[in-house]
Amino acid sequence: MKIDATITAQSIPQGALEGRTAVVIDVLRATSTITTALASGCHAVFPVLTIKEARETVELLAGGRGAGASAVRGGTAGRRGACGTHSPLLGGERLARRIEGFDLGNSPSEYTPEAVSGRVIIHTTTNGTRALRAAAGSTRVLAGCFLNAEAVAGAAAGFGEDVLLACAGTRGCFSADDTACAGLIAGLILELFPGRVVLSSTVEVALELYRSRRGRLIELLGEIRSGGYLKELGLYEDIEFCSRINHFQVVPILNDGAMLALERIAVPG
């Protein structure tokens, strides 16, 4: 099994993805937030690129109530009311802030069971969504972060195909949080299949980067551009949370345009 990595959404190869399992990584914060949302019992997260697309998707899913309820797949919102009666939630960010009129921003701390259990979320971010879209030509697309590193490593390796660790980066530039996370996930796959995994040179160096920074991941996340910006906005808690390793066992997988929890669906091997 070969493991390769790309360091920005823009460098994910067009074509050449068939036969590979892609793990999209955007630690701060798209894939951390999607993982948290699904761990909190959210049914599905639809990643979309633009605010316009987000609003249109909500209308599409909720406008015809029948269609909406179908898309929501009979939610289990519990105290929120009967199945399928909710509109999808709008979540996401621009410049790390909640978008006007949206229900949720892009902070994992907002995606509590109380807020999202049984709900469908239309989610728009910049780098993370772009990477998820760019990786869509792969046999399957998973979402990884520190929070679900072990779970996503096991799932990715379990499919038995080559793995592409597709780091989102930040606006076309390398971002060390994503690459260090790719290194961690690669290291975990190595532990699962010793002697049967070949790492690309980028992944070898990413693994060393992770080893050099483990134990000081909060510091690493605070140093990078997007982390520094979050600190300026008073979102230090997000940095702390997104640096937790193996906090969740949820593996988001892209299925017909939605990120679903792998363990809750049947996926063709």
Add this chain to the structure above:
Amino acid sequence: MKIDATITAQSIPQGALEGRTAVVIDVLRATSTITTALASGCHAVFPVLTIKEARETVELLAGGRGAGASAVRGGTAGRRGACGTHSPLLGGERLARRIEGFDLGNSPSEYTPEAVSGRVIIHTTTNGTRALRAAAGSTRVLAGCFLNAEAVAGAAAGFGEDVLLACAGTRGCFSADDTACAGLIAGLILELFPGRVVLSSTVEVALELYRSRRGRLIELLGEIRSGGYLKELGLYEDIEFCSRINHFQVVPILNDGAMLALERIAVPG
């Protein structure tokens, strides 16, 4: 200008090197020792793969005294005697120890002006020599290490062609010292030519690895396999010395099988 990196001698591509300047990096210790030798006034270091080849080269250069003297290019050994009367010195290591019957081991500390000024050295190491040989198809081959990082970055970029940072690695495996050094050299080239340099993903991550460890390079060198082995042999001083940045201004360049000091020869641009 594109900068790429390979992480082991074995992964240097066959072919596809023409039109590129290769910088071979073996921090512990081949390129550090070659750089030190040339900084100490040694005329030329001939890197050879085997002990047999080393002894044969000495015989070839020294056996016919006329031929030998010519190869030595009229040494200036000073107190050692008249020009060209020396045989080449034999230097190198197996399992980090001096080879029986050799004049020098592979510790930079042995390559003092007193020992090597004006001399020619036949030098055999495992990983470093292999990388130098593998990179020989490049337009030119330089030797880099922490000791001459700035000088080799300036020289490599000055040729104006794409650069391959060819890390030696250790017995076919990734070695973090070489890759961190590649990251440093790439960062220095970026500073020299801002906006005109494109880094490969491996180099981007190597640069981040360097940044994550700078100020703690001795620790990094002590952690890796070859560094740990040097410590066991009581060669901690070599680790300390090889982690010094910009200690020398010498740039070794491969020329007709010999590493020469770039500033002392005329090289076709």
